[in-house]
Amino acid sequence: xxxxxxSVNPGSDEQRRTSVTKRGGGAPAxxxxxxxxxxxxxxxxxxxxxxVAGVHAMGSGLSRTFGAxxxxxxxxxxxxxxxxxGVKAEVGEVQTALDLEIVxxxxxxxxxxxxxxxxxVIAAVERMTGLEVVEVNIAVSDVKLPDEEDExxxxxxx
Numbered sequence: 001x002x003x004x005x006x007s008v009n010p011g012s013d014e015q016r017r018t019s020v021t022k023r024g025g026g027a028p029a030x031x032x033x034x035x036x037x038x039x040x041x042x043x044x045x046x047x048x049x050x051x052v053a054g055v056h057a058m059g060s061g062l063s064r065t066f067g068a069x070x071x072x073x074x075x076x077x078x079x080x081x082x083x084x085x086g087v088k089a090e091v092g093e094v095q096t097a098l099d100l101e102i103v104x105x106x107x108x109x110x111x112x113x114x115x116x117x118x119x120x121v122i123a124a125v126e127r128m129t130g131l132e133v134v135e136v137n138i139a140v141s142d143v144k145l146p147d148e149e150d151e152x153x154x155x156x157x158x
Contacts, residue, residue: 036129041089045098045136048124049087052116054108056144058086059101096131103142114138 049055086101098121104113122133 035093036091036131038089038091039084041091041096041098041125041129041131042084042087044125044128045089045100045121046083046085046087048121049100049102049117052113052120054105054113055102055117056105057103059103060086060141091131094132095134096125096129097135097137098125098133099137099139101139101141103144104140106143106145110140114140 046058049058088099090097100117100121102113102117104110117138118136121136125131125133
């Protein structure tokens with residue numbers, strides 16, 4: 001884009017033309033594209049959901065069992081899998097939708113916990129990514145009873 005401006009030399013009657021070229025075409029923040037992987041949104045949502053009181057675990061019983069075994073195997077990728085377990089994200093250019101599968105503690109209101117999870121996840125994802133969260137679907141797959149043992153076996157290492 002080129003702007004042409006005219007200026008008058010104070011000592012003469014002739015006009016001088018000056019050509020000024022603007023570079024870049026806008027604010028630096030608007031130059032280029034940012035893409036966010038599904039896994040990034042899944043991690044953010046998984047951590048935000050786990051922060052809510054009343055959420056015992058994420059994922060179905062079967063996925064938690066396999067995840068516990070995978071976490072114990074060296075090189076099994078346990079770190080990423082445990083954070084994103086029970087979370088599925090579909091990420092577009094400006095919007096995202098999430099599906100969460102949770103296990104709640106016995107005695108808490110499922111509706112209240114689901115609402116709190118939804119609020120926390122939406123706030124965290126929108127704040128960190130700038131994406132609009134269009135929906136957060138929550139499936140409660142189990143209730144953790146007080147006398148029930150966790151399905152994840154204890155580590156033999158200390």
